Amino acid sequence: xxxxxxxxxxxxxxxxxxxxxxxxxxxxxxxxxxxxxxxxxxxxxxxxxxxxxxxxxxxxxxxxxxxxxxxxxxxxxxxxxxxxxxxxxxxxxxxxxxxxxxxxxxxxxxxxxxxxxxxxxxxxxxxxxxxxxxxxxxxxxxxxxxxxxxxxxxxxxxxxxxxxxxxxxxxxxxxxxxxxxxxxxxxxxxxxxxxxxxxxxxxxxxxxxxxxxxxxxxxxxxxxxxxxxxxxxxxxxxxxxxxxxxxxxxxxxxxxxxxxxxxxxxxxxxxxxxxxxxxxxxxxxxxxxxxxxxxxxxxxxxxxxxxxxxxxxx
Ligand code: AMP
Ligand code: MG
Numbered sequence: 001x002x003x004x005x006x007x008x009x010x011x012x013x014x015x016x017x018x019x020x021x022x023x024x025x026x027x028x029x030x031x032x033x034x035x036x037x038x039x040x041x042x043x044x045x046x047x048x049x050x051x052x053x054x055x056x057x058x059x060x061x062x063x064x065x066x067x068x069x070x071x072x073x074x075x076x077x078x079x080x081x082x083x084x085x086x087x088x089x090x091x092x093x094x095x096x097x098x099x100x101x102x103x104x105x106x107x108x109x110x111x112x113x114x115x116x117x118x119x120x121x122x123x124x125x126x127x128x129x130x131x132x133x134x135x136x137x138x139x140x141x142x143x144x145x146x147x148x149x150x151x152x153x154x155x156x157x158x159x160x161x162x163x164x165x166x167x168x169x170x171x172x173x174x175x176x177x178x179x180x181x182x183x184x185x186x187x188x189x190x191x192x193x194x195x196x197x198x199x200x201x202x203x204x205x206x207x208x209x210x211x212x213x214x215x216x217x218x219x220x221x222x223x224x225x226x227x228x229x230x231x232x233x234x235x236x237x238x239x240x241x242x243x244x245x246x247x248x249x250x251x252x253x254x255x256x257x258x259x260x261x262x263x264x265x266x267x268x269x270x271x272x273x274x275x276x277x278x279x280x281x282x283x284x285x286x287x288x289x290x291x292x293x294x295x296x297x298x299x300x301x302x303x304x305x306x307x308x309x310x311x312x313x314x
Contacts, residue, residue, distance in 0.1 A: 004162040015128035022161035031145040033135030041102040058107040059134040064126035088118040090192035094179040144272035172269035225307040227275040254284040
């Protein structure tokens with residue numbers, strides 16, 4: 001299949017493809033998305049095929065207006081308040097789904113994940129398509145998320161109908177996912193919108209930990225965000241210990257890179273791209289010291305933990 005590279009002035013062409021049941025990669029403020037008409041099961045299946053994504057890992061449905069939300073989900077009071085204050089933005093909410101949403105999108109769950117992105121191109125694409133767009137991150141399943149055009153092209157050239165070529169994503173890390181289907185709200189996945197900010201609007205919000213996560217959000221059980229290089233996370237260890245570890249690996253002919261997250265906002269933007277760059281340089285090991293889990297640091301640490309093959313603690 002030929003993959004068309006569309007400029008941001010050609011969103012109409014991309015929207016036509018979505019209307020025709022094709023898959024198009026597009027930028028959002030978090031990461032690039034791999035989108036298709038959320039109400040067309042055959043189109044949605046193409047996303048899973050292109051990514052190699054397990055069919056029990058549900059997708060986020062992206063909308064551009066609240067009428068679309070009403071069509072696909074039952075909107076409760078908590079959701080209304082969040083939406084009023086935090087949409088459009090990097091926040092995904094889980095609500096009880098309506099019948100119109102195909103089971104392929106939600107992996108048979110009775111709930112649906114919904115987000116109204118802030119990125120103007122994403123919003124325009126949804127608007128012109130006239131349908132909600134189901135979209136996971138634009139990367140082959142298990143790999144670091146696609147946060148720039150080049151990385152999306154690398155994974156999907158020849159596999160999807162088109163890619164909208166735009167700048168590097170602003171946050172570079174996925175949306176925060178909040179479950180609003182239970183009595184108490186739960187942050188299933190920390191993301192670009194901080195836990196602290198969410199707490200302001202949801203004082204009872206708790207961070208989901210522990211093993212039951214797989215039942216609540218099936219996608220969480222899979223290997224995620226991993227480059228070919230092995231990532232080793234050092235939690236609370238002194239810098240010289242990390243350098244010592246590097247020397248030890250290098251003695252056995254391994255190519256090693258230490259990545260130090262200095263400014264967490266800048267780091268989150270470039271993290272997935274850096275992981276992919278290491279693969280291009282045939283790096284064997286990426287060593288990363290932990291950072292404080294506040295603000296976007298919580299999401300960064302969540303992704304590094306999931307991507308790592310080993311965590312070394314003090
Ligand atoms: P991705 O789009 O690849 O960043 O992944 C979307 C995330 O949202 C996955 O971890 C899914 O498990 C989660 N998700 C999507 N729909 C639901 C849902 N209905 N209930 C819980 N989690 C969901
Ligand atoms: Mg993903």
